[in-house]
Amino acid sequence: MAAPKPAGDLDPVSLETSLMQIWSDENTFAQSIEARRDGATPFTFLEGPPTANGKPGIHHVISRLFKDMVCRWKTMEGHIVERKAGWDTHGLPVEIEVQKQLDLMSNEAIEAFGMEAFNQKCKESVWTYEAAWREMTERMGFWVDLDDPYVTLHDEYIESAWWSLKQMFDKGLLFRGHKVLPYCPQTGTSYSSHEVALGYKEVAEPAVFVKFKLADENASVLAWTTTPWTLPGNVGLAVGPDVTYVRVRITAPPSDSWEGRGGAVVDEEVILAKDLMGAVLRHQADIIEEISGSDLVGKSYVPLFPDAIDGTNHPSAWTIVGADFVTTSDGTGVVHTAVMYGEDDYNLGMKEGFPAQHTVGIDGRFVKGTHSQLDGRYVKDCDEDIIDLLTDENKLYREHIYTHDYPHCWRTDHPLLYYAMDSWFVKMTAVKEQITQYNSEVEWAPSWTGEKRMGEWLSNIKDWAISRERYWGTPIPVWICPDCETEHCIGSIAEMEEMKTADSEMPPELHRPYVDDVKLNCPSNGCSGEMVREPYVMDCWFDSGCASFAQWHYPFENTDKFDGSFPVDYICEAVDQTRGWFYSLLAVSTTVFDSISYRRCLSLGHILDKDGKKMSKSRGNVVNPWDHFNKEGSDSIRWYMMTQSAPWSPTNFDPNGVRESYAKMFLTLWNVHRFHSEYAALDGFDPDDESGYVPVAERSPLDRWILSRLHSVAQDYQDQFVAWDFHKAGRDLETFVVNDLSNWYVRRSRRRLWDEADSSDKRSCQHTLHEVLLTVCKLMAPVAPFMPDQIHRDLTGTTVHLADWPVGSKLVESTLPPQNWALEQEMALVRTLAETGRRVRVEANRRQRLPCRSGWIVGGPDISRFHDILADELNVEVLTAEENLERFxxxxxxxxxxxxxxxxxxxxxxxxxxxxxxxxxxxxxxxxxxxxxxxxxxxxxxxxxxxxxxKDGFAASTISDDDVGDVSLVLDMSLDNQLISKGLTRDIIRRIQAKRKELNLEMEANIELTVWLDENAPEISQNDWNHLVNETRATGAELSLDSPPAGIDSFNVDGIEVHFSVS
RNA sequence: GGGCGUGUAGCUUAGUUUGGCUGGAGCACCCGGCUGAUAACCGGGAGGUCACAGGUUCAAAUCCUGUCAUGCCCA
Incomplete structure (x- = not known):
């Protein structure tokens, strides 16, 4: 390697885009994996598959950053880190998007359009933004294999998912039940909570207090409901076991006017919660007795609609039961329970053994046999008639209008019905202990996401409803025999082929409607039925939960890949995935493999807008990452995201912060590189030339100091990476680059490189800069893969991404220079004293360019080897260590x-x-x-x-430091002609240098100089004048006391007028 | 309604685990300085109801209780 390539002006966008081209030409990503292939320990990563049917935003960049960063870091540490991309392609959001596009607002409409065509549209829609995702991914420098991704809609992926479902089926963990969901009878669709949230509306509806006549006593229990249409489905009443109820006798008609239907007669007895008497009753009444809720449990009552439900074999039907969810905050303290039309109702019904029968059909109409006046009618149209029926039979106590928020269908605006849909479940409650154990084995960052957020969720684990009555998704591979009701779960394509009836075609792909047409021969002994597939598709969370094995089409192929990567070492997504992907991965691996599926999980906080509001299309506050890709570049965005806050903290995105990262970290780094590489190129510096090498021990204390700092910072950086404190690591490295390297080392070293002659000191400086820059580049490379690579290439001709991590890995050799704590401490003191000196000068009103005769340092360690630096910084003629504290x-x-x-x-x-x-x-x-x-x-x-x-009378200041104790700096404030001459000279030099810069002169260019001083000016000594001529590279220089010509440059310092001309 | 986070200067944040000296930085602002040193650097200044209210303590940003705001998940 010859001299480093000199760096020019910084254009971050073209720097990054040309590197992208180089990476692509050189195949750097693949090389970084290949280089580790022989015998390296793998570090395995699993990509949480995004959906490509929406545009990627800045919030997608952050999770890709933390994925990429850890993978790159582990690669440099010597691991082999393969990264397969993935796409999540099934699910309701895809269907909704297509439904909107094609204006298919109901299931009927979809079926009229044709399921095959509809699913085809879904499949296309999934790739709408794939190009945008790819561009974003590549532009941000996320290295992942986009050319061989796993895709949840591929037959291979589906087959693996089928296989896993069969494992559950065989273990008896799969069962059929009901799930109560908000449902729109008009569109024939049930809704996710997300969709429900779209349609809440305030409505005023009839609410009724109903009298349930006890079977064996002359009294009625009062219950309240806002949905009269659920009353025919009533099969139970729930009371709070610890709530106090009263039995009251009506003593007089109501005092004020009675509104609406219903009522009660004198001497009638009703039962309700004591606390709610005042709110409910409109009659004078005496309390006959107080009853605790638990004493009411077990009593039977007379069904309101005796024909609606068949209670045979359900002894608990139409009895009072206890339930924890009953409160006395509204109603009567007694909750009417219609098993199929409320989640609490359903769960209670299952627990108590109530009959689970529908009184309402999937079309939203009462089923035949409910009641002669209701059969076949849309339930919401029946409220009035139901109330009339109750009134006629003296079963209504009171009605009123109740205003509340109720979910409506966002497409048709119709009120949704909570409705028990047929559903398939995974019996998660059966593996609660195991999944809790596995969760505790995962290393979570932050720990509370696992311990609390997930732990809390698992402690209340419910069976997982995995089926959806939808079209576009992984078909549930369960077939049922219509003759003998045998259920069979298909676990592979081969099994389907083997079991299908002679008349069935193999489906062209494993999607609806093709698989619906496949019939199976019933395997049950002696049965000749043709099994029919259950018409559901899977929850798309089940799909992605299979990723750890389905990405490899395990167990049908790639068993070695799977065995070598399961459980994966690292996954990373945003915190909303706790109950999403983090859960589904864990749920699937627990039930299928009896294992964890990931060892470490980083759960990220969300990116919010600058006001702390979440980014959403509707608010219009989504930040487009390209705004910054095209301005400050990816490195700055990535660095900003890492250093801004802890990974798990929600972050308010501040565009200004990206600019700051650029201006501070990257511009500074680039200028250090530029400073080094330009002189190195000029001098023909060759880092590999052994004859010019200066061993670290022989270099100046300044060199050894920055190298020691580099060691310390690198070690801390590594420690913080290991502890997931990436933000702290980044901030510390930034401080090192900006503060230690640029503002001190480079500033203090500038003159060393100006020297045109070759010297060991100059080479020391160049080797030091070379080594520091390379190590900094390595440390930064996982976070900011662009500029560090460019610098590394400029300095060595090779990419940083094939380099070894410089610290803390057992797989590669550490390359850090020696550490010297005492030296670091001394330099820290020197720098603090330099700052202190400036403060002392400001306070004593002594400008910086006017030198001081003497300075003293009192206390602290011996820093005499840095006295020259410090004297220069402080502009002091003589600096000495003084022991006599009391002098000052x-x-x-x-x-x-x-x-x-x-x-x-x-x-x-x-x-x-x-x-x-x-x-x-x-x-x-x-x-x-x-x-x-x-x-x-x-x-x-x-x-x-x-x-x-x-003491008074000295310009002094004392600093206190934990490491070195109290140290004082004292400056001598006296003045004489010699000092004034020096100060004036320095001011003149400064002005002339500014002028040179203004004239855009080359650094080597010579000038002709004339300086005119006014008559008050002190004499400038010959020594000082020579210094001035030398510093300004003046070949001809004249000092004049004549009056200066008009219109030339001038300035005033300490009341002295100085004119000068440069040519 | 429940669970888990978050709330510190105009903005972005450190400090909270383990209570203790004047709550520390950066950006922006003001004054000054320095510079062949960059969109830089240095000194100083201004800017704080540490979300709010109680409590514990000689002492609370920090511990406890409640409230509000905000985010995620669940209902």
Whole structure:
């Protein structure tokens, strides 16, 4: 390798896009995997498949960043990290999109359009934004194999999903039941909660208090409902076991006017919660007795609609039962239970053994046999008639209009019915213990996502309803024999082929409607029935939950790939996936493999807009990543996202923050690189030339300092990566680059490289810069893959992405330079003192360019090897270490509040007062002698801290530092002609240099210079003038006291007028 | 309604686990300085009801209780 390539101006967009081209030409991604192939330990990653039927936004960039970053990091650590892309292609959102497109607003419409054509449209729709996703993925530098992705709609994927379902089926974990869902009879569709949320509307509806006549007692139980249409389906009443109820007798007609139908006669007895008497009753009534809810349990009552439901074999039908969800916040404290029309109702019904029979058909009409006046009618049209029927039979106590939010169909605007749909379930309740155990084996970041969020969810685990009455999805592979009701689950294409009837064709693909047409020969002994497929598709979460094996078409192919990658080492998605993909992966692997499916899971916080609101299409606040790809570039976005906040914290996206990342981190890094590479190119510096190499031990303390800092920062960076604290790692590295490397090392080293002659010191500096830049590039590469690669290529001719991680990996060798803690400490002190000096000057009103005769450093470690640097920084002629504190300083005593507080408690303020008034020397003497008693408390050295402050008359400042103790800087403020001459010279040089820059002169260009001083000006010494001529590269220079020509450059310093001309 | 997060300066945030000295940075703003050093750098200033209200304590951003706002998930 010859001299590094000199860097030019920075254009982040073209830098990144040309690197994308190079990566593509060189196949760098594939190489980074191939390079590790021989015997390397794999680190396995599983991509959570996105859906490509929506445009990618900035919030997709962040999860892809954290996926990419960890994979790149592990690759550099020496692992082989294969990354297969994936696409989630099934599910309701796809159908909805197509329905909107084709204006098919009901299941009838879809079937009229044709399921085959509809599914074809769905399949196409899935790829609508695939190109946009690909472009985003490539532009952001996410390395993933997009050319060989797993796709949930492929037959291979479906076959694996079928196989896994069969495992569950064979273990008896698959069963048929009901799931109560919001359902629109007009579109024939049930809705997800997301869709329900689209359609909440405030409505005023009739609500009724109904009298349920007890079978064996002369009293009625009052219950309340806002859905009279569910009353024919009533099969039970629920009371709170701990709620107090009363039995009351009506004593008089209502005092005020009665509104609406219903009523009660004097001496009639009703039962309701004691707390709700006032709210419910409109009659005068006496309490006959108080009854606890548990005493009501078991009583039977007379069905309202005796023909509607067949209670045979259900002894609990039409009895009172206890339920925890009953409250006395509204109604009567008694909950009317219609098993098929409410989730609580259904669960309670299953628990109590109530009959689970529909009184309402899938078309939203009462089924035949419910009641002669209701049969066949749409339920919502029957409210009035039901109320009339109840009134006629003296079963209504009261009616009123109730206003509440109720879900409506967002397509047809019709009210939704909560309706028990036939559904297939995975019996998750049977594996609760196992899944809880497996969850605790996963390393979660942050830990509470697993322990609390997921843990809480698992502790209330419910059976998983995996079937959907939809068209576009993985078909449920269960066939049922109409003759003998045998159920059979198909686990492979081969099995289907083997079992299908002679008349059935093999389907061209494993989707509806083709698989619907396949009939199977019933395997049951002696049965000759033709089995028919259950018409459902799977919950698409089941699809993605199969990804860990279905991506490999396991167990039909690639068993080695599966065995080598299961459970996967790392997955990463946003926090909303806790009950989504994180759960479905865990649920599937628990039931199928009796195992975890991922070892580590990073759960990311969401990206919100700059006001903390979530980004959504409807708000119009979605940030397009291309706004930044085309401006600051991917590196800046990625760096911003990593450093802005902890990965799991919700982040308000601030476009300004991306700009800041660019301006601080990347521009600074680039300029360091540019500084180094330009001089290196000029000097023909060859990092590999052994004859020019300077061993680290022989380099200057400044070089050894930055190398030691590099070691420390790299070690911390690695530790923080391991602890998932990526944000802290990034911030610290940024501080190193901006503060240590650019603002100190490079600034202090500039003059070393200006020297045109070859020298060991110059080469030391160049080797140091070379080494620091390369290590920084390696550390940054996983996060920001572009600029670090460019710099690495400029300096070495090779890509950083094939380089080894410099620290902390057992698989590759560490390449960090030696660490020297004492040196770091010294330099930290030097820098603090330089800053302190500037503050002292400001306070003493002494401008920086005017030198000080002397400076003293009191206390702290010996930093004499940096006195030249510090003298230069402070613009001090002579800097010395001084031991005599008292020459400049006096002592003060500060209380240690922590120690004193625990000792003195409420007397602390008084003790503090005394301490403040006391003479510090005396206190110290007394403590030494053990006789320091304040307010009765024995004060020891533990209770105080000694500090020093400068005496009046010195320009000084004292810093306090945990590592080095108190250190003072004292500056001599006296002035003489020599100092004034130097100060003036420096001001003139500064002006001339600014002028050179203004004139765009080359750095090597020479000038002709004339300087005119006014008569008040102090004399400039010959030495200073020579220095000025040298610094400004003036070949001809003249100092004149004549009056200057008009119109030339001039400035005023300390009341002296200076004119100068440059040519 | 329930579970889990979050709330600190105009903006983005550190500090909260383990209570203790004047709540620390960056961006933006103001004053000054420095610069062959970049969209940079340095010193100083202004800017804080640590979401709110109670409680515990000599002492609370930090611990406890409640409330509000906001986000995710569930109902």
């Amino acid at each position: 300083q006096r002592m003060v005593i500060e209380p240690n509040r922590k120690a004193l507080g625990s000792k003195c408690r409420q007397d602390l303020p008084a003790v503090l007062d005394l301490l403040a008034q006391a003479d510090p020397d005396n206190i110290l003497l007394e403590i030494d002698a053990g006789i320091c008693i304040l307010e009765g408390y024995d004060i020891t050295m533990e209770d105080i801290e000694i500090r020093y402050v400068e």
